[in-house]
Amino acid sequence: MTSIGFASSYIAPTGSPIRELFPYLSRPGMISFAGGYPSPSLFDAEGLQAAAQRALADPAGSLQYGATEGTPALRQAIAQLCGARGIACDAPDVLITTGSQQAFDLLVRIFIEPGAPVYVETPAYPAAIQALRLAQARIHEVPVDAEGLDVDRLRHQLETAAPADRPKLLYTVPNFSNPSGTLMTASRRQALVQLALRYGFLIIEDDPYGELHFGEQAPPPVYAAGQAAGKDNPVLYLSSLSKTVAPGLRVGWMLAPPEILRRCTVAKQVTDLCTSPLAQAVALQYLAGGRYAPTVERARAEYGRRLQALTQSLRAEAGDGLSFVEPKGGMFLWAACAPEVDASRLFQAAVDGGVVYVPGAAFYPGEAKATAMRLSYATPTVDEIKEGARRLGWAMRQ
Amino acid sequence: MTSIGFASSYIAPTGSPIRELFPYLSRPGMISFAGGYPSPSLFDAEGLQAAAQRALADPAGSLQYGATEGTPALRQAIAQLCGARGIACDAPDVLITTGSQQAFDLLVRIFIEPGAPVYVETPAYPAAIQALRLAQARIHEVPVDAEGLDVDRLRHQLETAAPADRPKLLYTVPNFSNPSGTLMTASRRQALVQLALRYGFLIIEDDPYGELHFGEQAPPPVYAAGQAAGKDNPVLYLSSLSKTVAPGLRVGWMLAPPEILRRCTVAKQVTDLCTSPLAQAVALQYLAGGRYAPTVERARAEYGRRLQALTQSLRAEAGDGLSFVEPKGGMFLWAACAPEVDASRLFQAAVDGGVVYVPGAAFYPGEAKATAMRLSYATPTVDEIKEGARRLGWAMRQ
Numbered sequence: 001m002t003s004i005g006f007a008s009s010y011i012a013p014t015g016s017p018i019r020e021l022f023p024y025l026s027r028p029g030m031i032s033f034a035g036g037y038p039s040p041s042l043f044d045a046e047g048l049q050a051a052a053q054r055a056l057a058d059p060a061g062s063l064q065y066g067a068t069e070g071t072p073a074l075r076q077a078i079a080q081l082c083g084a085r086g087i088a089c090d091a092p093d094v095l096i097t098t099g100s101q102q103a104f105d106l107l108v109r110i111f112i113e114p115g116a117p118v119y120v121e122t123p124a125y126p127a128a129i130q131a132l133r134l135a136q137a138r139i140h141e142v143p144v145d146a147e148g149l150d151v152d153r154l155r156h157q158l159e160t161a162a163p164a165d166r167p168k169l170l171y172t173v174p175n176f177s178n179p180s181g182t183l184m185t186a187s188r189r190q191a192l193v194q195l196a197l198r199y200g201f202l203i204i205e206d207d208p209y210g211e212l213h214f215g216e217q218a219p220p221p222v223y224a225a226g227q228a229a230g231k232d233n234p235v236l237y238l239s240s241l242s243k244t245v246a247p248g249l250r251v252g253w254m255l256a257p258p259e260i261l262r263r264c265t266v267a268k269q270v271t272d273l274c275t276s277p278l279a280q281a282v283a284l285q286y287l288a289g290g291r292y293a294p295t296v297e298r299a300r301a302e303y304g305r306r307l308q309a310l311t312q313s314l315r316a317e318a319g320d321g322l323s324f325v326e327p328k329g330g331m332f333l334w335a336a337c338a339p340e341v342d343a344s345r346l347f348q349a350a351v352d353g354g355v356v357y358v359p360g361a362a363f364y365p366g367e368a369k370a371t372a373m374r375l376s377y378a379t380p381t382v383d384e385i386k387e388g389a390r391r392l393g394w395a396m397r398q
Numbered sequence: 399m400t401s402i403g404f405a406s407s408y409i410a411p412t413g414s415p416i417r418e419l420f421p422y423l424s425r426p427g428m429i430s431f432a433g434g435y436p437s438p439s440l441f442d443a444e445g446l447q448a449a450a451q452r453a454l455a456d457p458a459g460s461l462q463y464g465a466t467e468g469t470p471a472l473r474q475a476i477a478q479l480c481g482a483r484g485i486a487c488d489a490p491d492v493l494i495t496t497g498s499q500q501a502f503d504l505l506v507r508i509f510i511e512p513g514a515p516v517y518v519e520t521p522a523y524p525a526a527i528q529a530l531r532l533a534q535a536r537i538h539e540v541p542v543d544a545e546g547l548d549v550d551r552l553r554h555q556l557e558t559a560a561p562a563d564r565p566k567l568l569y570t571v572p573n574f575s576n577p578s579g580t581l582m583t584a585s586r587r588q589a590l591v592q593l594a595l596r597y598g599f600l601i602i603e604d605d606p607y608g609e610l611h612f613g614e615q616a617p618p619p620v621y622a623a624g625q626a627a628g629k630d631n632p633v634l635y636l637s638s639l640s641k642t643v644a645p646g647l648r649v650g651w652m653l654a655p656p657e658i659l660r661r662c663t664v665a666k667q668v669t670d671l672c673t674s675p676l677a678q679a680v681a682l683q684y685l686a687g688g689r690y691a692p693t694v695e696r697a698r699a700e701y702g703r704r705l706q707a708l709t710q711s712l713r714a715e716a717g718d719g720l721s722f723v724e725p726k727g728g729m730f731l732w733a734a735c736a737p738e739v740d741a742s743r744l745f746q747a748a749v750d751g752g753v754v755y756v757p758g759a760a761f762y763p764g765e766a767k768a769t770a771m772r773l774s775y776a777t778p779t780v781d782e783i784k785e786g787a788r789r790l791g792w793a794m795r796q
Contacts, residue, residue, distance in 0.1 A: 005566065006661060010508040013664040037463055045457040052450040059443040063646035065435055098496055098648075098670040105669050109532075110408040131668035134507075168403065248461035248675035250496075263404060266411040270529035271503050271669065272496040276677045277646035 009134045017126055017362035024356045031388035033357040033375040036178065036331065039306075041381075042299050043246050047291040048282060054289075055281035062281035066274045068265050070096025070253070074284045078253050081287065085210060086220035087237065088227065093255050095264055098275045100208060100240035100252035104128055104171075106264040106271070107204060107236060107254075108135045111168055119157075119170040121149045123334065123363030123372070125178045125206070128171055132365070139365040140167065146325045148174055148184025151191045158199045167201045175210035175218045176330025179363050179374035183328050186219035193225045196234035203235045208243045211296050213329035214304035223255060233257065241283055243331065244296050251275065251283045303331060306377040309385045314375075317393025331378035334360075337371050341396065347373075349395035355388045407532045415524055415760035422754045429786035431755040431773040434576065434729065437704075439779075440697050441644050445689040446680060452687075453679035460679035464672045466663050468494025468651070472682045476651050479685065483608060484618035485635065486625065491653045493662055496673045498606060498638040498650035502526055502569075504662040504669070505602060505634060505652075506533045509566055517555070517568040519547045521732065521761030521770070523576045523604070526569055530763070537763040538565065544723045546572055546582025549589045556597045565599045573608035573616045574728025577761050577772035581726050584617035591623045594632035601633045606641045609694050611727035612702035621653060631655065639681055641729065642694050649673065649681045701729060704775040707783045712773075715791025729776035732758075735769050739794065745771075747793035753786045 005011075021034050055062045061071070069075065075091040082089050097103040104127075112118065114136035120128065122141040132139050142154045149172050158166065172192075174184035184192075196203050205222040226235035240252035254264065268274075286292065310333060311326055324335040337343055347359050360372035377385055403409075419432050453460045459469070467473065473489040480487050495501040502525075510516065512534035518526065520539040530537050540552045547570050556564065570590075572582035582590075594601050603620045624633035638650035652662065666672075684690065708731060709724055722733040735741055745757050758770035775783055 006508055007511045010661045010664070013661055015664050016667055040458045040462055043457045043461045045454055045461065048457075048461065049451060049454045052454060053447060056443055056447045056450060059441045059446075059644075060438045063441045063443065063446065063644035064438055065640075065645040098674070101668070102670045110404055113405045127668060127671070130664075134665070134668055242463075246457075246461035246676075247463040248679075250670060250672070250674040250676075263408045263411055266408070266413050267532070269414055270499070270525055270532055272500045272648060273525070274648070276496070276648040276674045278644075278648075278677055278680065279674045281646075282676065 009136060013134065016130065018358060021356060021358065024351050029354055031355045031380060031384050031391065033355065033377070033380065033388055035376055035379045037379050038243055038247065038299070038331070039302065039378055042295070042302060044291055044295045047289065047295070048246065048286060051282045051285035051289060054285040055278065058281070062278045064277065066277040066280065068269050068274050069261075070094065070275060071277060071280050071284065074280045077284055077287045082237070082255065086224045087255065089255055092258070093261070095254045095256065095261050095268070096275050096280060097252045097254055097268070098272055099242060099247075099250045100206060100238040101127060102268070102271070103238040103252055103254040104204065104206065105131055106267045107169070108132060108137070109267045110260070110263040112137045117165050117167045119154070119167040119201070120365065121172045121177065122365070123179050123360060124171070124365070125173060126362050128206070129365045138165075140165065141364070141366060142170070144177065144180045144182050146182060148177070148182045148188055149192065151188045151195065154192070155195060158195060166199060169202050169204055170196070171204045171206065172222070173206045173209070174222055175207050176212065176327055176332070178209070178330070179332050179358070180334045181327030181330055181332045182325065183218060184222070189219060189222045189225045192222060193229050193234060196226075197229060197232070201234070205235050205237050207237065207239045209330035210239070211244055212300055212303055212331070214300060214307065215328055218329065236260065244299065245283065245286060245292065249279045249283055251279055303378055306380070306382055306385055307333065309382045310375065310377045310389060313386045313389030314392070317389045318396050321396040331376055333375045333377060335373050335375055337373070339371070341371070343371050346395060349398040350392055353391040353395045355391035355395065407534060411532065414528060416756060419754060419756065422749050427752055429753045429778060429782050429789065431753065431775070431778065431786055433774055433777045435777050436641050436645065436697070436729070437700065437776055440693070440700060442689055442693045445687060445693070446644065446684060449680045449683035449687060452683040453676065456679065460676045462675065464675040464678065466667050466672050467659075468492065468673060469675060469678050469682065472678045475682055475685045480635070480653065484622045485653065487653055490656070491659070493652045493654065493659050493666070494673050494678060495650045495652055495666070496670055497640060497645075497648045498604060498636040499525060500666070500669070501636045501650055501652040502602065502604065503529055504665045505567070506530060506535070507665045508658070508661040510535050515563050515565045517552070517565040517599070518763065519570045519575065520763070521577050521758060522569070522763070523571060524760050526604070527763045536563075538563065539762070539764060540568070542575065542578045542580050544580060546575070546580045546586055547590065549586045549593065552590070553593055556593060564597060567600050567602055568594070569602045569604065570620070571604045571607070572620055573605050574610065574725055574730070576607070576728070577730050577756070578732045579725030579728055579730045580723065581616060582620070587617060587620045587623045590620060591627050591632060594624075595627060595630070599632070602636065603633050604636045606638045607728040608637070609642055610698055610701055610729070612698060612705065613726055616727065634658065642697065643681065643684060643690065647677045647681055649677055701776055704778070704780055704783055705731065707780045708773065708775045708787060711784045711787030712790070715787045716794050719794040729774055731773045731775060733771050733773055735771070737769070739769070741769050744793060747796040748790055751789040751793045753789035753793065
């Protein structure tokens with residue numbers, strides 16, 4: 001077996017950094033801020049059971065192979081959903097994907113050859129980094145600050161880049177980013193589109209969390225700013241039902257111009273032929289059944305409550321040891337340790353004390369910057385959050 | 399937009415040759431032997447509704463993210479199913495995939511870099527050809543005859559190949575292949591394993607149709623022959639519930655040694671994180687509910703009846719114009735036109751006469767050999783099959 005050569009990316013591939021935390025998660029009594037999972041208490045199982053019954057009442061629609069692009073009715077429903085987010089689009093603009101992860105992967109396939117330069121906001125979603133790494137892209141980091149992707153810094157990077165380092169793609173999560181929790185301002189969204197048009201790159205806007213705002217709605221998507229800027233929209237929009245309905249469906253989507261959608265469809269044919277028509281039919285029936293809006297509303301309220309518990313407890317327990325910008329939505333708090341803290345010793349003390357989080361290094365493609373941590377408040381309950389914060393405070397005092 | 403370069407495979411990608419037939423399929427009154435779809439009349443919608451209710455009664459198991467490898471219970475159930483096919487395996491040998499198409503794609507990802515030589519039985523499943531093409535593999539054809547992959551011919555090809563042309567992978571569908579319908583003999587299965595061990599390549603055994611036998615059971619899988627041959631099994635086994643339960647689930651799987659499974663899991667993380675846990679839970683409940691065996695039995699009987707209608711009608715209507723080996727299972731009849739027939743004129747006459755099939759050229763990676771056709775008897779009813787054969791006979795007389 002060992003005589004068969006793996007492709008170069010797979011000779012010694014590194015798995016997800018979060019999977020490396022699995023042994024800690026299974027320790028008895030461990031409180032986890034590590035997972036990126038939505039709270040199962042928010043799943044509307046009853047509504048989904050009813051949706052599944054309606055879906056399976058049409059066996060030809062839910063059990064047969066479907067079009068690679070997605071079922072026409074779901075593409076239409078998703079176009080409507082995007083309309084409510086400020087995007088004018090129609091069914092033919094939508095490609096249904098097996099989670100938005102697949103949408104990103106399809107774009108990597110059709111655009112990236114080894115050595116291609118790609119810009120990525122950092123700290124960044126680890127599975128995006130990993131997909132780019134396996135594709136052997138050259139990843140350039142663009143930092144995020146309290147207002148989202150630092151567009152001035154990006155402009156400088158673009159101005160000074162050697163022609164061979166000019167990116168084809170830039171990846172960003174403008175709404176309540178994973179892991180930074182930041183929300184990109186409206187003016188930066190417009191400035192980002194202008195840079196894309198000027199320097200000829202495409203923006204991959206990944207938006208799984210936008211509807212999970214705790215106060216005001218997020219500004220219109222970067223995609224909408226791209227539509228407003230002229231006829232050649234440089235933005236590809238990805239989203240998913242994973243954080244609003246349920247990850248178990250694996251229903252995501254992409255909005256893109258026809259020539260890109262067509263190529264992604266060709267790539268998707270060889271990847272999985274089509275996204276589960278059963279899952280698509282359940283999603284469609286759920287969206288049509290009128291339970292989506294109240295389910296999202298419940299998630300907003302619950303995650304808002306959990307975030308509040310987390311920030312209050314952290315301030316009480318960790319004091320100046322941790323600093324953070326309070327996110328206005330989403331599932332993640334990004335907290336920086338005070339400079340005197342040894343991040344790897346802190347992590348060890350934390351797991352010894354019964355609490356686990358994801359060390360910041362997991363969110364950078366390059367050299368580890370492990371002085372921050374990602375705390376997810378989506379999965380633990382309010383009581384677990386308070387106890388977890390106490391344990392974290394204890395660990396910081398060690 | 400056009401200033402952004404696509405990866406070389408995607409500059410002018412060719413889509414599925416079968417999608418090109420879609421315009422014909424939608425003509426009113428058209429009878430189609432073209433689809434590779436199972437008959438919707440065989441879907442056990444009632445059993446699947448019950449399975450979905452049980453699945454959704456456990457929201458944490460069906461609606462949350464799941465392990466990339468698949469849910470432990472489904473991996474166990476699939477290992478048992480493989481046991482009934484003559485393979486000794488256990489849950490850790492199983493990777494659940496989004497259809498067996500994904501399993502093939504993952505193997506291509508982890509093994510194939512541009513220029514890598516791959517051997518493929520021909521005529522071959524078009525989506526396999528397409529996946530290899532997009533990965534820029536160099537595809538070498540190994541012909542199939544009435545006893546399956548021509549192993550003597552393969553031996554000769556291997557003996558005479560330049561070292562750089564020795565394959566890493568060989569792709570075959572030993573049971574009732576798509577499109578040839580052939581069943582590989584037991585002795586060829588063993589000989590094929592010996593060649594793989596001797597020349598150091600891996601066999602991808604794709605087995606979606608093995609349980610759909612009309613008479614005797616198929617010989618044990620090539621994978622089982624590989625297990626019997628020694629400790630380093632050179633066979634990777636792919637299968638799916640698409641042809642036995644329903645394609646709409648998109649539940650397939652792979653059996654492979656740990657080091658290959660681990661790399662496919664890394665690749666699957668970036669592809670779709672995990673196969674729909676909802677679809678996995680429905681599949682598990684369906685398998686556990688005891689309805690799988692009678693459903694497969696019903697499919698065998700029905701497809702056997704349809705094949706009989708097709709072969710009898712073709713003999714009556716097309717006479718010596720078409721020759722074929724009657725398949726002993728599966729969904730496809732491969733029919734060769736008499737030498738004097740102009741295949742492209744025949745296709746045009748057929749669609750003018752109201753019947754469509756897939757011209758043979760679609761099943762070859764290289765130069766078109768369009769003197770044969772694939773006729774699927776799985777989707778049309780017996781009456782449609784008889785009428786379709788009449789129309790085909792009419793077309794041949796034109």
